[in-house]
Amino acid sequence: xxxxxxxxxxxxxYGRTRALDGLDLTVAAGEVHGFLGPNGAGKSTTFxxxxxxxxxxxxxxxxxxxxxxxxxxxxxxxxxxxxxxVTLWPDLTGGEIVDLLGRLRGGxxxxxxxxxxxxxxxxxxxxxxxxxxxxRQKVALVAAFAADVAxxxxxxxxxxxxxxxxVVFRECxxxxxxxxxTVLLSSHILSEVEATCDHVSIIRAGxxxxxxxxxxxxxxxxxxxxxxxxxxxxxALPGAHDVRVExxxxxxxxxxxxxxxxxxxxxxxxxxxxxxxxPTLEQLFMRHYQAEAR
Amino acid sequence: xxxxxGTGALIRLLVRRDRGALALWIAVMLAFPPIxxxxxxxxxxxTEQMQAFVRETEGNLLIVAFHGPIxxxxxxxxxxxxxxxxxxxxxxxxxxxxxIRHTRAEEDAGRRELVGAGAVGRLAGLTxxxxxxxxxxxxxAALLAGLLALxxxxxxxxxxxxxxxxxxxxxxxxGLAAVAGEVASSATSARKLAIGAFAGLWAVxxxxxxxxxxxxxxxxxxxxxxxxxxxxxAYADERWAVFGLFAAATVGVVALAYGLAAxxxxxAGLLALGTGPDAAGRGLRGxxxxxxxxxxxxxxxxxxxxxxxxxxxxxxxxxxAEGLEASPSLAAWLAPLRGATxxxxxxxxxxxxxxxxxxxxxxxxxxxxxxxxxxxxxxxWILATSASRTRWLGSHVGLALAGPPILALxxxxxxxxxxxxxxxxxxxAAECLGLALTHVPAAWVMIGLAxxxxxxxxxxxxxxxxxxxxxxxxxxxxxxAGAITRPWLNPFTVSHPMLALDLRLLAVLGLAAAGLTIAxxxxxxxxxVG
Ligand SMILES: Nc1ncnc2c1ncn2[C@@H]1O[C@H](COP(=O)(O)OP(=O)(O)OP(=O)(O)O)[C@@H](O)[C@H]1O
Ligand SMILES: [Mg+2]
Numbered sequence: 001x002x003x004x005x006x007x008x009x010x011x012x013x014y015g016r017t018r019a020l021d022g023l024d025l026t027v028a029a030g031e032v033h034g035f036l037g038p039n040g041a042g043k044s045t046t047f048x049x050x051x052x053x054x055x056x057x058x059x060x061x062x063x064x065x066x067x068x069x070x071x072x073x074x075x076x077x078x079x080x081x082x083x084x085x086v087t088l089w090p091d092l093t094g095g096e097i098v099d100l101l102g103r104l105r106g107g108x109x110x111x112x113x114x115x116x117x118x119x120x121x122x123x124x125x126x127x128x129x130x131x132x133x134x135x136r137q138k139v140a141l142v143a144a145f146a147a148d149v150a151x152x153x154x155x156x157x158x159x160x161x162x163x164x165x166x167v168v169f170r171e172c173x174x175x176x177x178x179x180x181x182t183v184l185l186s187s188h189i190l191s192e193v194e195a196t197c198d199h200v201s202i203i204r205a206g207x208x209x210x211x212x213x214x215x216x217x218x219x220x221x222x223x224x225x226x227x228x229x230x231x232x233x234x235x236a237l238p239g240a241h242d243v244r245v246e247x248x249x250x251x252x253x254x255x256x257x258x259x260x261x262x263x264x265x266x267x268x269x270x271x272x273x274x275x276x277x278x279p280t281l282e283q284l285f286m287r288h289y290q291a292e293a294r
Numbered sequence: 295x296x297x298x299x300g301t302g303a304l305i306r307l308l309v310r311r312d313r314g315a316l317a318l319w320i321a322v323m324l325a326f327p328p329i330x331x332x333x334x335x336x337x338x339x340x341t342e343q344m345q346a347f348v349r350e351t352e353g354n355l356l357i358v359a360f361h362g363p364i365x366x367x368x369x370x371x372x373x374x375x376x377x378x379x380x381x382x383x384x385x386x387x388x389x390x391x392x393x394i395r396h397t398r399a400e401e402d403a404g405r406r407e408l409v410g411a412g413a414v415g416r417l418a419g420l421t422x423x424x425x426x427x428x429x430x431x432x433x434x435a436a437l438l439a440g441l442l443a444l445x446x447x448x449x450x451x452x453x454x455x456x457x458x459x460x461x462x463x464x465x466x467x468x469g470l471a472a473v474a475g476e477v478a479s480s481a482t483s484a485r486k487l488a489i490g491a492f493a494g495l496w497a498v499x500x501x502x503x504x505x506x507x508x509x510x511x512x513x514x515x516x517x518x519x520x521x522x523x524x525x526x527x528a529y530a531d532e533r534w535a536v537f538g539l540f541a542a543a544t545v546g547v548v549a550l551a552y553g554l555a556a557x558x559x560x561x562a563g564l565l566a567l568g569t570g571p572d573a574a575g576r577g578l579r580g581x582x583x584x585x586x587x588x589x590x591x592x593x594x595x596x597x598x599x600x601x602x603x604x605x606x607x608x609x610x611x612x613x614x615a616e617g618l619e620a621s622p623s624l625a626a627w628l629a630p631l632r633g634a635t636x637x638x639x640x641x642x643x644x645x646x647x648x649x650x651x652x653x654x655x656x657x658x659x660x661x662x663x664x665x666x667x668x669x670x671x672x673x674x675w676i677l678a679t680s681a682s683r684t685r686w687l688g689s690h691v692g693l694a695l696a697g698p699p700i701l702a703l704x705x706x707x708x709x710x711x712x713x714x715x716x717x718x719x720x721x722x723a724a725e726c727l728g729l730a731l732t733h734v735p736a737a738w739v740m741i742g743l744a745x746x747x748x749x750x751x752x753x754x755x756x757x758x759x760x761x762x763x764x765x766x767x768x769x770x771x772x773x774x775a776g777a778i779t780r781p782w783l784n785p786f787t788v789s790h791p792m793l794a795l796d797l798r799l800l801a802v803l804g805l806a807a808a809g810l811t812i813a814x815x816x817x818x819x820x821x822x823v824g
Binding site: 048051052053054055072073074076077079080081083085086087088089090091092093095096097098099100101103104105106123124125126127129153 | 479480569570571572573574575578579580581583584587588670671672674675676677678679680681682683820821822823824
């Protein structure tokens with residue numbers, strides 16, 4: 001089994017809203033898979049469908065080789081989930097909640113639990129009603145990372161964490177990958193995804209609009225070039241986009257395939273000064289996110 | 295006075311948000327007395343008939359326990375006597391729920407932080423809620439006094455006294471709710487605390503009334519503000535000094551609420567949530583442990599309350615050793631209890647109310663606790679572990695089903711053994727326990743119904759379950775009063791003391807409860823969660 005998560009044409013409607021509109025998502029074993037998309041795109045709904053909490057209207061979902069709707073409890077023994085909106089039982093302490101979730105899953109490693117509580121600087125004796133947002137999130141993270149499971153489903157797990165804890169979180173994800181676990185991580189923090197994920201899927205309006213390895217996706221984005229020429233720039237430059245000319249200065253964006261011809265042409269025109277901004281994922285995301293606004 | 299900055303703006307906001315509900319609430323309070331006046335006018339063609347009714351009622355422990363003694367045997371006096379319970383109930387409950395809605399619930403929803411960050415002082419929210427609700431109470435009282443004195447034509451002084459009772463009770467319970475909102479750690483527990491306090495004070499008044507009628511001390515009902523409400527004696531010899539008592543108590547609780555609010559941190563409560571164990575103990579092992587942890591508070595509280603009330607009622611019942619035949623109308627009404635004493639009949643009715651109705655209400659609340667777990671997002675988390683839907687539902691519904699037998703045991707045993715000890719009739723302990731247990735299947739049916747609603751119509755489950763329970767209770771009240779014939783689909787008629795017990799029908803109730811519970815579980819397995 002190399003594919004831990006597979007969905008084919010998954011559809012979920014809420015009244016008139018199509019929360020999932022033919023979702024095709026594939027996550028291979030051992031991958032840390034980033035799951036990105038604008039607000040309301042359907043990320044949390046995808047998690048709920050993968051957990052068998054909501055039934056799909058059409059399409060198919062397979063998780064760890066089983067059907068999440070039918071075999072939920074058996075499959076859940078092998079996964080841990082951090083919900084997008086962590087709410088805790090106010091009268092229970094953080095430590096009790098970590099243990100309770102562990103026991104409901106079938107046990108957790110006490111040493112790992114102790115180590116994680118220390119690393120996340122969580123006070124397990126406080127009642128959950130008195131935790132701040134970030135501390136609530138830590139309870140969920142400790143419970144998830146302490147579990148001895150094959151798959152981690154993390155829905156915006158770091159919202160509310162301070163930068164120090166964000167670092168701890170990234171370490172934990174990287175350790176999980178080293179231990180051979182598969183991670184599906186939804187996030188709005190692009191740097192977090194770039195730092196931890198090897199694969200990324202972008203969802204918009206309930207569909208996957210882009211999916212692949214980070215390296216391949218970088219390839220899809222454009223390099224930004226600012227150049228000062230020795231001569232007056234030409235009006236058109238084949239292969240370049242968004243060309244702006246100001247005196248002898250020229251700015252443009254260049255796709256990966258067009259870098260060589262564009263630079264040849266620029267060299268012919270005589271380059272006095274040049275700055276090149278490498279492609280960022282941000283541009284790719286922006287392109288997909290903004291497409292929704294149109 | 296920075297703490298009060300922005301109170302005016304908040305008052306306008308509250309009135310804007312709730313003006314419809316406030317108007318409806320005032321209309322309901324105003325409706326009771328005229329309806330009762332019309333009904334009583336139809337009932338009594340002559341003064342003699344009215345006098346006969348008053349004489350018979352004075353000797354009727356059951357009615358006196360609920361409504362208190364009749365102070366004036368006039369048309370106006372009877373209307374005030376009959377309406378007091380309804381009007382005070384509506385005023386107190388409405389005031390309490392309004393105050394908590396606009397103080398603690400706002401805070402829980404995080405809106406108070408939003409507002410608090412603006413130009414609004416920390417005491418402004420509490421002040422605005424209290425101001426609006428007390429003004430509404432006083433306005434309702436003024437309208438009611440005018441209605442009774444000018445339209446219905448009752449004596450002016452009595453009308454003012456009766457209407458003022460409404461405002462006094464409303465204001466006092468608004469203050470109590472404000473205290474509950476400061477003390478509790480969430481809006482839900484604040485509501486429970488406030489309504490629990492109301493129920494407790496109500497029980498004190500009832501015990502005081504019944505005890506006094508049974509020859510006991512007269513001071514017991516003075517322990518409860520709801521007892522004071524009866525001591526105003528509108529249309530008889532009005533005791534205006536009682537309002538001084540109301541005013542002093544209201545000022546006291548409001549001051550307490552302000553004292554707490556000024557000291558407390560946002561989001562915290564006095565019944566605070568300090569620290570606790572750093573790891574889960576053996577009790578919190580799985581689903582049942584969690585459900586027990588979430589449900590034990592209300593269950594233990596209800597058990598304790600029913601045991602105490604049962605014991606007090608048992609003592610009162612033992613004092614009425616004369617035969618039921620002494621009161622022909624009562625004997626006809628409670629035909630199956632022929633041969634019993636008046637006290638036995640009283641206890642039979644009280645155990646019905648405590649186990650069937652209170653037990654059902656407790657059970658419905660317990661099932662809906664599961665729904666709260668879903669709306670708060672806890673359920674998605676639980677079901678993402680190896681816990682199955684059926685086992686999770688079973689843990690909550692199982693505890694809910696355990697409630698009525700436990701409550702029957704508490705109420706039946708305590709009432710029966712106190713009765714046995716006081717009257718020397720040893721068989722009373724077993725009799726009362728047996729009687730209490732016969733009401734369990736009816737309560738189970740309501741639990742099954744709530745489970746079915748939760749499984750099939752989760753969003754509407756709360757209002758529907760409470761609505762059906764209210765409808766059933768109203769049907770029983772009308773049926774008891776002879777206004778309607780027996781409502782056949784109502785589970786609460788089966789074990790009612792007015793009817794001879796039919797064990798086969800109890801078994802049918804048990805089957806119905808089981809069927810509804812299973813239907814609920816099947817529907818829950820097939821639906822979306824969260
Ligand atoms: N229980 C529900 N009832 C009705 N509509 C829902 C429900 N759950 C989700 N939706 C709708 O489905 C769509 C997808 O929601 P979802 O929560 O999956 O988005 P998301 O990608 O997680 O967004 P965010 O980044 O804000 O967390 C939204 O339009 C949302 O309003
Ligand atoms: Mg989400």
